Amino acid sequence: MPPHLSADRPAAQPPRRGTVDALISQTRRLRGEVDAVRREAPGDEEDAQGRWQRALCTLALHQLNDLDAHLAELRDGPPEVPAPPPAPAAARTAPAAPRTGSLLSRVGSAEWNLLTDEASWSGELYQILGRDAAAPPLTLDELPSLVLDEDRPMLTAMVTDCLIDAKPIDGEFRVVRPDGTVRTVHMMGEPVLDPDGSTASMWAVLRDVSELRRSQRVVGETRESFQRERHVAQTEHRLAIELQESVVPPWRGSLRLPRTGPRALDVAAHYLPSSAGAPIGGNWYDALELPGGETLLSVGDLTGHGVSVTSGMAMLLGALRGMAVAGTRPGQLLSWLNQLIDTTVQPALGSAVCCRYLPATRTLSWAQAGHPAPLLYRDGTGRALTAPDGVLLGATSGAVYGQAEESLRVGDLLLLHTEGLIPRNAAAPHPGEAGGEAGTAAVQRLLGLAPRFGEARTAQDCVRMVVEEFGGAEREDDACVLVARVGS
Structure with a gap:
């Protein structure tokens, strides 16, 4: 059917062909760029943001295809249809x-x-x-x-x-x-x-316009899904932070443990969060005065992120404190923690180091479960303590954990940390240092702080040095560091 002419208006003149051709070229170029963006969108159907991005690009492609066809009709003019x-x-x-x-x-x-x-x-x-x-x-x-x-x-x-x-x-x-x-x-x-x-x-x-409206509905649905999932993630992140801070509150300055008596420990600790937006993990640090004047020192990390991991960490730390107060030695304590994780509904893996300090003899007894050994600094140098046997918590049923002892002196400094303290991309040794695996390089960087630790007056000063050295790096996981200095 030829187009009608309304009696109250003249016929519009067609646009210049060159102008329309330029618009067609721009439309097709833009269509190719949008299609490239759509192909680069994440293909994981579990990714709500990726689904929303692909749906939005598909909608734009529908509209650009129609625009291209409309412009082609505008350029070529109305089809001549003979009157039947x-x-x-x-x-x-x-x-x-x-x-x-x-x-x-x-x-x-x-x-x-x-x-x-x-x-x-x-x-x-x-x-x-x-x-x-x-x-x-x-x-x-x-x-x-x-x-x-x-x-x-x-x-x-x-x-x-x-x-x-x-x-x-x-x-x-x-x-x-x-x-x-x-x-x-x-x-x-x-x-x-x-x-x-x-x-x-x-x-x-x-x-x-059925397909166009369908694409618009998909965009709206995926946008809502993405917003819901983002809201859930933000809520879980906030809950995880609140739960972690209630279990592992930040310390303001140093602690003296035990609070009375000689040969006490000057203890300070710090939590280093992961990069902005990353989920909260299961890292913890703890220092607790035990009956009889002994002191419990521990750091650990439950693998994973989110509220469930943070609540699992809270359960683990509560059990650790309870067994330590009951007099359980570090090796046996880790064995029972491993059994506790093994019987939980939610499978998990964790690493930990548990130390018990006896001020009367300045003796440190300790055990580890797949965790970096404590570092001992003395007279301006540092070394890692020789670790007893111990596998990750939750790795195998009935695991037995060894226990080691170390005699400390006045002025000795112990440093306990989780593996995320030094990001992998920042763990390479300084120029002139011997190469090696990332974990070895991380320990070497920490041991390199020994001369500075020797000049520090308090454990809190030492923690501040560690944070200044490593706190500015982009890290995928959160981390903890605990420093204890033996007093006279």
Whole structure:
């Protein structure tokens, strides 16, 4: 059907071809860039943000494809359709079907003559509505029979406003095709006026926007899913922080343990969080005065992140304190902790070092479970203590943990830390140092602080030096450091 000319306006002049060609080139270039972004979006269906990114890119591609086709039609001008010879409705034949899924198969036109009550549909409109091309086109009174019940009042109102008040039509409604499928149709139309200014007919373009609306719904759903998951993650992160701070509160300065008596330890500790936005892990440090004047020192790390790991760490630390107060020695204590983890519903792995200091003899008894050994600094030099046997907590049932003893002197300094203290990308030795595995390099960097520790007055000063040395690095995991200096 050739485009109509409204009697109250002149025909618009087509734009210059070169201008439209430039717009087509820009559209296709942008379409290629959007498609590249879509391919680079994460493909993991568990990733809500990735699903939202791909859905948004798909929606943009739908719109750019339609824009490209629209501009091509604008450049080439309206198709010349010869007026068909008069023929009975039964002899009506549809024009050649365009490519499936193309823009032309989704855009049709119609005109309803109000004086003769005749209707004229394009072949594309028959395809959109799933109608037999041999059937007569529906009149305006018959058209609502294709529309879903809840959308009929809107269509009726739009057509009435157009015919009575000469208002343009611009709205959407859903139609049910004969095969039962539901399609969303966007209708744009306007009245065609006769020389007297009266409405003679109504002309409209109908476009199948089902796929476009589906893409928009997917974008909305994935956006909501992403926002919900982000809200849950933020809530869990906040809960994990609150739980961790309630179990491992930050220390303000040094502690003296035991609080009374000679040969006490000057103890300080610090928690170093992971990089901004990373989940809270299961690291802990602890210093506790025990009955009889002994002191418990421990650091550890339960693998994983989030509220469940932080709550598991709280359970583990509570059990450790309780058994230590009951007099359990470090080796046996770790064996029972391993048994506790082995019987929990949530499988977990953890590392820990547990030390018990007896001030009367300045003796340190200690055990470790797959954890870096304590570092001992004396007379300006440092070394790692020789570790007794011990596997990760939760690694195997019935594990036995060895126990070692070390005689300390006045002024000795012990440093306990978790593995995340030095990030892997920052664990390489300084120039001139011997190479080795990342763990060895990390220990060497810590031992290199021995001369500075010798000049420090308190354990808190030593902790501050460690934080200054390693605290500014980007780390994937959180970490803890605990320093204890033997007093006179």
